[in-house]
Amino acid sequence: MSMGWRDRAFPWRRLRKLGILGMNERNADFVLPYNPRALYQLVDDKRKTKTLAIEHGIPVPPLYAVVEIEHQIEELSRLLAPHGEFVVKPAHGSGGEGILVVESRADGRYRRSSGLIMTEEDLGHHISNILSGMYSLGGIPDCALIEYRVNFDPVLAELSYLGVPDIRIVVFRGVPVMAMIRAPTRLSDGKANLHQGAVGVGVDMSTGQTYNGVWRECRIEEHPDTGGELAGVQIPRWDDILAMAARCHDMVGMGYIGVDIVLDRDRGPLMLELNARPGLSIQLATRSGLLPCLWQIQALGDIPGEVAARVALAKALGG
Numbered sequence: 126m127s128m129g130w131r132d133r134a135f136p137w138r139r140l141r142k143l144g145i146l147g148m149n150e151r152n153a154d155f156v157l158p159y160n161p162r163a164l165y166q167l168v169d170d171k172r173k174t175k176t177l178a179i180e181h182g183i184p185v186p187p188l189y190a191v192v193e194i195e196h197q198i199e200e201l202s203r204l205l206a207p208h209g210e211f212v213v214k215p216a217h218g219s220g221g222e223g224i225l226v227v228e229s230r231a232d233g234r235y236r237r238s239s240g241l242i243m244t245e246e247d248l249g250h251h252i253s254n255i256l257s258g259m260y261s262l263g264g265i266p267d268c269a270l271i272e273y274r275v276n277f278d279p280v281l282a283e284l285s286y287l288g289v290p291d292i293r294i295v296v297f298r299g300v301p302v303m304a305m306i307r308a309p310t311r312l313s314d315g316k317a318n319l320h321q322g323a324v325g326v327g328v329d330m331s332t333g334q335t336y337n338g339v340w341r342e343c344r345i346e347e348h349p350d351t352g353g354e355l356a357g358v359q360i361p362r363w364d365d366i367l368a369m370a371a372r373c374h375d376m377v378g379m380g381y382i383g384v385d386i387v388l389d390r391d392r393g394p395l396m397l398e399l400n401a402r403p404g405l406s407i408q409l410a411t412r413s414g415l416l417p418c419l420w421q422i423q424a425l426g427d428i429p430g431e432v433a434a435r436v437a438l439a440k441a442l443g444g
């Protein structure tokens with residue numbers, strides 16, 4: 126593609142030629158028209174999303190307990206007694222904020238993914254912060270979910286550093302359109318959110334193979350901590366993962382969503398959460414713009430109802 130003086134003078138012209146979706150356009154052309162306001166509550170509250178998923182037969186990390194009021198913090202040791210490892214997260218959190226991944230416990234102390242040790246008092250304090258709304262949108266009071274800690278599938282070992290990589294898939298009108306793996310790093314403290322310092326790795330839609338990576342907006346070939354090659358990893362059960370993403374659309378009825386899926390060693394693909402305003406940096410990881418694919422799907426009159434047909438469509442369009 127040639128770059129004339131107009132493209133140099135107006136970078137957005139160049140981005141548009143590459144089909145890069147920008148923030149304003151995402152909101153005006155996709156989020157607003159395709160995601161009815163009344164449905165946001167289904168995805169903004171992780172507890173609701175989980176309940177809905179269970180009703181729809183979509184596997185999720187099991188919920189161990191919910192802490193809703195300060196008073197329950199006193200019972201924390203009883204609540205956590207049956208679980209050697211678990212994750213604490215704000216029900217209304219986003220961007221990995223406020224999530225604690227606890228991987229073991231000894232002598233009443235908790236060891237986090239990062240190796241950091243917490244006392245029960247520290248943990249109680251953290252939960253109290255969650256309840257006060259420290260991590261929720263608009264600072265409204267929240268509740269804390271305590272759930273099963275995912276153990277990543279060993280296939281993804283090269284992509285994991287002290288945490289679980291997640292697979293982010295953008296789904297438009299029920300058709301998966303773009304995917305990346307987000308790999309935790311030392312910086313991201315066991316979480317796979319890009320602005321926490323995770324690596325984004327593009328995934329080929331038709332095969333489920335990874336191809337290249339981006340970290341803090343720079344291209345990279347190897348995981349910064351494990352040194353593992355980012356490209357050429359075959360994600361197992363790729364068709365099942367695409368089908369799961371497509372079914373998440375049917376479950377909430379929103380036309381433009383980001384689906385977060387993790388691959389558990391024992392339980393297979395699990396849906397972590399849905400996002401009604403999925404981020405745009407997936408385009409950095411895949412080095413391709415969302416717009417061409419979105420326009421193609423917009424141009425389709427009818428979208429097939431059957432999940433398998435939409436998976437086939439996703440693989441054909443993304444190939």
Ligand SMILES: Nc1ncnc2c1ncn2[C@@H]1O[C@H](COP(=O)(O)OP(=O)(O)O)[C@@H](O)[C@H]1O
Nearest residue numbers: 212218219220221222273274275289291316317
């Ligand atoms: N149950 C879990 N087990 C292990 N890691 C988890 C678990 N839940 C979340 N994480 C880590 O935290 C990241 C963010 O979790 P997510 O539920 O998507 O919340 P957010 O809305 O903050 O993105 C995940 O990508 C994953 O790396």
Ligand SMILES: [Mg+2]
Nearest residue numbers: 220221385398
């Ligand atoms: Mg997420």
